[in-house]
Amino acid sequence: MRTYLRPALAVLLLALVVWPERFSWLFAPFAPQGGPVIYSRTSLLSLSLNHLALVLIATLAATLVAVGMAILVTRPFGAAFRPLSRTVTNIGQTFPPVAVLALAVPALGFGEGPTLVALFLYGLLPIFENAIAGLSTVSPTVLDAARGIGLTRLQRLIRIELPLALPVILNGIRLSAIIALGTATIGSTVAAKTLGEVIIAGLLTNNTAFVLQGGLIVGLFAVLLYDLMVQLEQRISARLGL
Amino acid sequence: MIEIDGLSKFYDNKAAVDAVSMTVETGTITVIVGTSGSGKTTLLRMINRLETADAGEVRIHGEATDSLAPHLLRRRIGYAIQGHGLFPHYTIARNIGAVPALLGWPEDQIRARVDELLSLFSMEPAQFRDRYPAELSGGQQQRVGVARALASRPDLLLMDEPFGALDPIIRARAQDDLRRIQRALGSTILLVTHDMEEAIRLGDRIAVMDGGRLVQHGSPTGIIRNPATGFVAEMVGGVERPLRLLSLLPVADIVEPGTAPGEAIAPTTNLRDALALCLWSGRDALPVQTDDGRAARVTLKAIRAQAQGPG
Numbered sequence: 001m002r003t004y005l006r007p008a009l010a011v012l013l014l015a016l017v018v019w020p021e022r023f024s025w026l027f028a029p030f031a032p033q034g035g036p037v038i039y040s041r042t043s044l045l046s047l048s049l050n051h052l053a054l055v056l057i058a059t060l061a062a063t064l065v066a067v068g069m070a071i072l073v074t075r076p077f078g079a080a081f082r083p084l085s086r087t088v089t090n091i092g093q094t095f096p097p098v099a100v101l102a103l104a105v106p107a108l109g110f111g112e113g114p115t116l117v118a119l120f121l122y123g124l125l126p127i128f129e130n131a132i133a134g135l136s137t138v139s140p141t142v143l144d145a146a147r148g149i150g151l152t153r154l155q156r157l158i159r160i161e162l163p164l165a166l167p168v169i170l171n172g173i174r175l176s177a178i179i180a181l182g183t184a185t186i187g188s189t190v191a192a193k194t195l196g197e198v199i200i201a202g203l204l205t206n207n208t209a210f211v212l213q214g215g216l217i218v219g220l221f222a223v224l225l226y227d228l229m230v231q232l233e234q235r236i237s238a239r240l241g242l
Numbered sequence: 243m244i245e246i247d248g249l250s251k252f253y254d255n256k257a258a259v260d261a262v263s264m265t266v267e268t269g270t271i272t273v274i275v276g277t278s279g280s281g282k283t284t285l286l287r288m289i290n291r292l293e294t295a296d297a298g299e300v301r302i303h304g305e306a307t308d309s310l311a312p313h314l315l316r317r318r319i320g321y322a323i324q325g326h327g328l329f330p331h332y333t334i335a336r337n338i339g340a341v342p343a344l345l346g347w348p349e350d351q352i353r354a355r356v357d358e359l360l361s362l363f364s365m366e367p368a369q370f371r372d373r374y375p376a377e378l379s380g381g382q383q384q385r386v387g388v389a390r391a392l393a394s395r396p397d398l399l400l401m402d403e404p405f406g407a408l409d410p411i412i413r414a415r416a417q418d419d420l421r422r423i424q425r426a427l428g429s430t431i432l433l434v435t436h437d438m439e440e441a442i443r444l445g446d447r448i449a450v451m452d453g454g455r456l457v458q459h460g461s462p463t464g465i466i467r468n469p470a471t472g473f474v475a476e477m478v479g480g481v482e483r484p485l486r487l488l489s490l491l492p493v494a495d496i497v498e499p500g501t502a503p504g505e506a507i508a509p510t511t512n513l514r515d516a517l518a519l520c521l522w523s524g525r526d527a528l529p530v531q532t533d534d535g536r537a538a539r540v541t542l543k544a545i546r547a548q549a550q551g552p553g
């Protein structure tokens with residue numbers, strides 16, 4: 001992203017979240033006659049923070065589980081579980097998020113719980129697939145040399161395989177995080193405090209200003225998060241000499 | 243001294259390595275040579291237990307290799323392979339220092355050893371220490387691979403076609419380097435190749451493998467003069483045999499008193515090069531340098547006598 005574009009978007013996002021009233025002029029044309037222009041039932045800042053926290057927790061959990069499973073099924077003793085684990089993560093992906101939410105509500109009640117479950121299940125597949133790809137494309141010559149100079153199994157995993165697979169794994173984490181950021185908006189249908197609340201309020205009251213406001217903020221978060229993670233990946237790859 | 247005692251390995255009830263026994267003297271290079279599929283790699287990998295032997299054992303200085311955990315054994319045995327296998331995310335210094343670090347050497351000692359090895363391989367330490375493998379040429383990567391294998395002063399260095407991926411000129415230089423460094427460090431090396439030329443160039447001893455079996459083990463001249471089987475004779479090359487033999491003998495062996503025209507050659511020159519000089523300049527004899535200034539020479543006739551086979 002261009003040098004100026006990034007800070008400009010970040011400032012715009014910050015302003016939208018912290019001083020939403022300042023943008024009344026922008027959204028006013030889309031609000032219904034005499035209706036509210038700026039969403040004010042909950043502060044946009046707290047919604048944003050809660051939204052991001054959900055994404056962060058779900059993505060971290062998905063990363064731990066998916067990378068753990070990928071490590072397992074790329075070991076000689078775990079190879080047998082590879083098809084099964086693929087099926088499981090694929091099912092996580094084929095279920096529509098709304099269905100996951102609906103099914104999780106009876107078990108976990110309304111609120112953050114079902115949303116976290118849905119985001120977590122959705123996040124597994126991209127990370128799992130990428131981790132498997134990353135771990136199984138480490139050069140056999142390098143692995144042979146690692147064994148030949150006397151690294152133990154665990155040392156090979158931690159010092160050689162994971163660092164070399166890291167860029168590809170990060171790629172999967174980025175995909176997951178972006179999907180989670182979008183999916184989290186649906187969480188408000190089961191009363192999770194996310195930015196989806198603004199959009200849904202807009203849809204229920206025919207207030208396009210709210211819909212735009214929520215959509216714009218989520219969109220900016222996605223763009224900036226994506227960019228941030230690309231940068232992180234590049235920095236790590238450079239540090240690894242790749 | 244490394245003793246290989248009745249080592250065998252079976253794949254699908256077929257012997258890939260069939261009861262191979264041999265002894266490698268400390269401070270020498272033994273080259274295992276054979277066609278592709280003759281079991282060289284399998285034999286080598288049983289020595290550091292990358293493959294488990296189905297029968298037989300290996301002893302290093304009298305100690306059986308299976309008395310140690312495999313990863314601890316491997317830290318005592320250097321291992322260099324075709325395509326080097328350097329860790330792409332480690333700097334050159336960290337690659338070379340990998341085994342010393344595993345063995346718990348102090349930092350400054352590792353750094354000193356890395357610099358010593360880089361210098362030994364004619365690579366300026368300050369220039370190469372902090373680079374990554376991808377930033378080096380193929381020849382340089384290969385040298386770093388060998389340096390890594392030598393770093394902890396291992397009892398034994400195993401090399402599997404280490405120069406296989408290099409072009410001929412770089413390869414010849416790498417072979418000369420290895421020979422020089424092995425002499426300087428007194429390392430014990432077991433090297434695998436399918437190239438008899440390389441075996442003759444590098445080996446103090448040559449072990450010829452055919453179909454998993456060791457068919458001949460001896461000095462290069464012994465193997466060229468008296469190949470034990472038709473296969474060995476084929477390996478040492480019908481028409482090139484006399485020239486290969488000459489390449490192993492120094493002029494000093496057949497120098498005689500007398501004069502000859504032209505510039506004097508060193509007594510360490512091999513007879514193949516001396517022969518080439520005679521033919522190229524149309525001379526029947528070449529003067530040889532001596533310490534005491536007396537006239538000495540080597541004659542074409544004497545060179546021919548050395549090249550003659552039995553019968």
Ligand SMILES: Nc1ncnc2c1ncn2[C@@H]1O[C@H](COP(=O)(O)OP(=O)(O)O)[C@@H](O)[C@H]1O
Nearest residue numbers: 253254258276277278279280281282283284285
């Ligand atoms: N993992 C393996 N499984 C089955 N057969 C093998 C395996 N490794 C080697 N072989 C067989 O053992 C024989 C010797 O192989 P190798 O030691 O690699 O020979 P070389 O290094 O001399 O080319 C070959 O016939 C090869 O096909």
Ligand SMILES: [Mg+2]
Nearest residue numbers: 279282283284
């Ligand atoms: Mg081989």
